Amino acid sequence: MSESHPSMRIVVAITSPTALLEVNKVPSIVRAIKGVQEFTHRIPLTVVASGGFLDEAKLALDRHNLSAEFIECNPSEPQELAAGLKDDIENSEALIIHDASRPLTRFDQFTRIILAYNNGADAVRPAIVFTETLKIIDGDSVVLETLDRNSVKRIATPELIRSSAIDPSGKNQGWFLPLKKHSRIEHIEGAPEALRINTKEDGLLMESFLHWRQTSS
Numbered sequence: 001m002s003e004s005h006p007s008m009r010i011v012v013a014i015t016s017p018t019a020l021l022e023v024n025k026v027p028s029i030v031r032a033i034k035g036v037q038e039f040t041h042r043i044p045l046t047v048v049a050s051g052g053f054l055d056e057a058k059l060a061l062d063r064h065n066l067s068a069e070f071i072e073c074n075p076s077e078p079q080e081l082a083a084g085l086k087d088d089i090e091n092s093e094a095l096i097i098h099d100a101s102r103p104l105t106r107f108d109q110f111t112r113i114i115l116a117y118n119n120g121a122d123a124v125r126p127a128i129v130f131t132e133t134l135k136i137i138d139g140d141s142v143v144l145e146t147l148d149r150n151s152v153k154r155i156a157t158p159e160l161i162r163s164s165a166i167d168p169s170g171k172n173q174g175w176f177l178p179l180k181k182h183s184r185i186e187h188i189e190g191a192p193e194a195l196r197i198n199t200k201e202d203g204l205l206m207e208s209f210l211h212w213r214q215t216s217s
Contacts, residue, residue, distance in 0.1 A: 007093040010036055011085065012068070012100050013075035013176065014049035018197040019100035020056050023206050027060045028197055031103030033068070036096075036158075039110040043096070048075045048084060078178045082168040085177075089163050097176045098158040104206065105158065105194040112188045113160040122165035122183040123175060126190030127153040156190045 012033055014020070019029045033045065045068045049057055054072055061068060073084030075097075088095060094117065098105065109126050116124040134147040159176050162183075170178030179185070197203050 007091070008043050009046060009085075009088045009092040009095050010040075010043050011046045011048055011075075011088070011095055011097045011176075012036065013081075013097055014047065014053045014057060014100050015076050016101050016198070017053070018199070018203065019049075020053065020060060021197060021200065021203045023103060023197070023203050024210055026064075026103075028103040028203075029057055029100040030060055030064045030066065032098060032100045032105070033061070033066055034064075035103065035105050035107070036098060036110070038107055045069070046071055046085070046088060047100075048073055048081065050074050075176065078172045078176060079169065082166060082177050086168070089166055089168070089177075092163055094160060094162045095177070096158050096160050099156075099196060101197045102157055102194050103197070104209075105156070106191045109156075109188070109191060109194060110158060113158060116186045116188055117160050117162070120184060121160075121186040122162045123159065123179055124186040124188060125159040125175075126156040126194065127187040128156060128190035128192065128195075129153055153187070154190065154195070155187075156194050156196070 012029065014029065020027050023031065047057055047068045048071045051072050054070055058070060071084045074080045082089065113124045130152050134152060135143050136145040136147065138144055161175065161177050165180050165183040167178050167180045170180065173179050193209065197206060
């Protein structure tokens with residue numbers, strides 16, 4: 001991590017029970033945090049979650065000798081998250097927010113969002129293009145429309161947001177935190193293995209991928 005940005009804060013958000021799902025016997029949140037620490041050990045770390053997940057997250061981190069500050073709030077509600085992170089926003093130049101349900105995010109995703117930030121972006125995150133055919137289907141399974149796949153992307157994390165671009169009372173614009181109007185937004189190319197774990201089946205698929213990666217390396 002560059003010494004030119006010592007006042008950043010990393011926020012790991014638990015947005016789903018899958019953040020606590022084990023992949024090869026390691027909780028997703030633990031893998032996510034270790035991935036962040038491969039990028040940097042120097043930036044302070046905060047874990048945000050609603051009350052139902054906090055105790056289990058603390059136990060998971062303790063078992064793996066990881067430490068963090070914990071804040072109780074709903075990270076899926078931008079205004080609530082902004083309120084919970086009020087002190088961090090006021091005392092940091094920028095926040096890096098990472099979804100704990102994305103345990104295999106690559107190191108280069110962090111370095112590339114830093115590069116975009118250094119080049120003037122106020123808010124930057126990875127996005128993955130669709131290669132599948134996308135169709136809108138009604139309740140009777142009738143195809144209503146074929147979407148232009150170039151107009152749709154899978155949004156990923158980490159998100160890097162400049163504190164001065166955050167509007168704590170602003171509207172939800174699809175980012176973890178509400179942004180001021182006219183903020184400079186940028187998307188970098190995302191990595192397929194950083195897809196979000198949404199179900200237990202996704203976790204099993206990720207276990208298979210990890211096993212393949214370990215045996216083929």
